[in-house]
Amino acid sequence: MNSAAWHARIHCGQEVGAGFLVTPRRVLTCAHVVRRSxxxxxxxxxxxxxxxxxxxxxxxxxxxxxxxxxxxxxxAVLELEREVPLVPARFAPPDSAYTEPYPKLVAYGFPVGYDEGTLAEYRAVSGQLIAGEWLELVSWQGHGQPIEAGFSGAAATLPDGRVVGMITAASDAPNVLKGRMLPLDVLARYWPELGSLVPTPGHDTDVLRELYALLRRAAGAGRECDPNRMYVDAVGAFGPPLPAGGFSTLGAAAAYVQWEVPDPAAVDRFAGRLRELVDPGPPAPRAAPRATAAATAWAPVVVEIDHSGAGPDQVTVEVSAYRDGQRRPVGTRRLPRTGVRAYVQRRIDEAVAHLDPDAEELVTFVLPREWLNEAVAHWECGADDSTPLGCAYPLVVTDRARHRSGRLRRRLHKKWQQLDAGLPIEVHRVECGSQERPPSLRKRLWDGDAGLAGFAVPPAAAREHFEVGLNVPVPVLVWSRTGCPAAVHGEQPGAGCGHEDPRPAWSEHGQRRAGRPHTAVLAEAPSPCPGTAFLDQLTAAVAGVPPAELPRHVLSLRMTADAADEPDRHWARDLQLLWDDPRCFPEPAASLHSPVD
Incomplete structure (x- = not known):
């Protein structure tokens, strides 16, 4: 102890405490010692x-x-006015304070009357933390110098002088020789740079030094990166889940990986990802563009909604994140339909933190068929963020029955293999008030090897045609959620064009019921059919766009519509995209049941 020149006496206002030098210019002490700084x-x-x-x-x-x-x-971390020519404190492994037999711990403090300092001898009661924060200490011999005012911020050291923690409090009860200290791993939680100074069993010291050097460089360069994504990437698909509340800084995430994650390789991976962030290196030569489904690294966040069986207004909602082919459930809850939006807003934000940092988010709503026209792209991101979800993420919907059909998943998988060539696809149009029989549409989509079917009206206005599109392996269906009002065609509501006709559109023999031909209706229309105009705009907008890129392309269309002077009049304002690539969801969730949160 005679050579431990790193012990320090701290004075701030009426407070006197202790501290210890950890670098030539940095001193650790208690925040309450310098509360009036x-x-x-x-x-x-x-x-x-x-x-x-x-x-x-x-x-x-x-x-x-x-x-x-x-x-x-x-x-609190203090920075001195200049560097001092003293050897800083040395640190022991974090568990040294409570390894059997429990060692003597020595604290150097400055109580009243001891401006030069005095020593107190204590030991840990147990390795159990109090409230996840403190180790409790008791007097080594049951008598002697108690921990009292003036010891706050003192290093707790082993007999060989290595530091294992910092004294923070003493018992107020008379004749009770007890105190508390913050162990090294807890100190590093609040000041991550300490992690580079403390030996950690199982971790390479050089890797730790590089990690914290990279953290300093990232902070100095102003590099931005989501610490929650970095953590998830480091621990891997089967590592510990993201702690509640996540991390506010890269340093906090790095410290948690070092101290709380049992796999030492997680530190290597975290350092590797940080190295890529700080030293991205020269850009690789750009190859000729070839946009394919396989080349688009989508990272899905899946919101699945189903009837709960608890009542007509009750649904079960499950939010998951997909990473490395594995589904990570984020939350499941049974809710009234009116509560779905707020729950989804919260959970999507949590799910995004589980995604691979190199992949692009794809928010996918897996919906019951009667919900397919729900305006999920218009839902706001959250209570404090009015950005529509469809303008914040590539967002698609899919039909829940189709999502779980083994037959359709297999055929869709084959269809995407064909589409991977990256060639543009034709829009197979289903016009407003189409007289095409559903079996004829089915054959047209099969024979045309359709990749995209565009509908001029929403599902309720052309139910049988939509069912054909859903049950044929067409990977992409697009429609206008609002369709066009019947008055445009001089029809009564319920006769098509965005209004559901309660009568079957087709007889049991597959023949069209009597009625005016669609061409005659169009002849009476005072203005162009909005459904037809929608399909015309859609055909032009997706020309040359590979199907794998459609979610990203539709995000751009939605942002353009939202930014228009008259958003409600923009043709893409209510565009709904059903985009279904089963390769993005290799592990569909089991049927929703027994919701927990």
Missing amino acids: DQDPVTVVFPHARELGELSASVVAHGGWAGGPTDPGDL
């Missing part, structure tokens, strides 16, 4: 190096301590 100067003295004199210091990092005796984060 915004009003009073902070000074530091090293009793074993009096020749350095009194040094001024400033608080450069704070653990978030809120001011109460049991509030977490009672840590």
Whole structure:
């Protein structure tokens, strides 16, 4: 201990405490010792190096301590006015304080009457943390110098002088020689840079040093990266889930990977991803563009909705994230239909954090057939973000029965293999008020090897035609959610063009019921059919776009419509995209039941 010149006495206003030098210019102490640093100067003295004199210091990092005796984060990092020529403290592995037999722990503090300092001897009661924050200490011999005011911020050291924690509190009860300390892994939670100084069993010291050097470089360069995605990428598909609330900084995520994730390779992966962020290297030569489904690395967030069986208004909602071919459930709940939107808004935000950072989000709503026309693309991102989901993410819908059909999944898989050539696809149009018999449409889609079917009206207005499109392996269906009003064609509501006719459109023999031909209706129309105009615009908009790129392309169309001077009049305002590539969902969820949250 005689050579431990790194022990420091801290003075701020009326507070006197201890601290310890961790780098030539940084000192750790308790946040409550320097609580008035915004009003009073902070000074530091090293009793074993009096020749350095009194040094001024400033608080450069704070653990978030809120001011109460049991509030977490009672840590402050001080930066001295200059570097000092002293050897900083050395650290022991984090569990050294509570490895059997429990060792003596020595603290160097500055209680009243001991400006030069004095020693207290304690030991840990157990390796069990109090409230996930503190290790409890008891007197080593049951007598001697108690931990009291002036010891806050002192290093708790092993007999060989290596640091295992920091003293933060003492018992208020008389004649009770107890105290508390923050162990090293908890200190690193609040000041991640400590992780590069503390030996961690199972981790390569050089890798840790590189990791924290990269963190400093990323911060200095202003590099932006989602720490939650970095964490998920580092721990892998079967690693510990993202902690509640996630991480606010890259440093916090790195510290958690170092201290809480049992797989040492996770630190290597985190450092590797960070290295790519800081040192991206020269861009690779660009090959000739070849957009294919296989080349588009979609990372789906799936929102699946189904009837719960608990009542006509009750549904079960499950939100999942797909990563490395594995489905990661985020939350499941039974809700009234009116509560679905708010629940989905919260859960999508959580699910995105589980995705591969290199892949692009694809929000997919798997809906009962009667919900397919729901305006999910217009739902806001959240209570504090009015951006429509369809303008924040590539967003598609699919039919729940189709999503779970083994026959259709197999055929769709084969169809996408054909579409991987990246060739543009034709829009197979289903016109407003079409007189085409459903069997004829089915044959047309089969014979034409259809990749995209466009509908001029929503599903309820052409139910039988939509069912054909859903039950034939056409990967992409597009329609206008609003269709066109019947008045445009001089018809009564319910006769087509966006209005559902309660009568079957076809007889049991497959013949069209008597009625005016569609051509005659169009002749009476005072203005062009909006459904036909929609299909014309759609055909022009997707010309030359490979089907794998349609979710991204439709995102652009929705953003353009939302930004228009008159958004409600833009043809793509109510565009609904059913896009179904089963390769994005290799592991469909089981049927929704027993909701938990």
